[in-house]
Amino acid sequence: MEENLQDPHYRILSVPLKELPVTETFLLRSKLMGFSNLGEIVGADLRVVSGFEDYSERWYFELISLLERNGLIHLIAR
Numbered sequence: 001m002e003e004n005l006q007d008p009h010y011r012i013l014s015v016p017l018k019e020l021p022v023t024e025t026f027l028l029r030s031k032l033m034g035f036s037n038l039g040e041i042v043g044a045d046l047r048v049v050s051g052f053e054d055y056s057e058r059w060y061f062e063l064i065s066l067l068e069r070n071g072l073i074h075l076i077a078r
Contacts, residue, residue: 012070013039022062029059038066042075 012020014037017030032054035041041049041063049055067073 009071012072013037013042020066022066026059026062029054029056038072042067042072046076 016037017027017035020038030036030041033049033052035044046060050060064073064076067075
């Protein structure tokens with residue numbers, strides 16, 4: 001990932017998910033899929049992630065919402 005994690009805009013990517021305003025369901029599904037922060041999620045191939053047993057559309061829509069609120073939706077629209 002080429003983003004500068006020191007830039008306040010991207011700092012959220014390295015914050016543990018449990019410290020972000022997300023639902024318990026999002027936290028649990030993320031943990032079960034092996035993710036601990038947004039940087040790991042956006043760095044993954046979401047086409048592959050969508051095939052994981054613990055993936056759900058609700059999880060994906062919460063991810064989209066979180067990224068949009070933080071001006072980072074472009075990170076998965078590549």
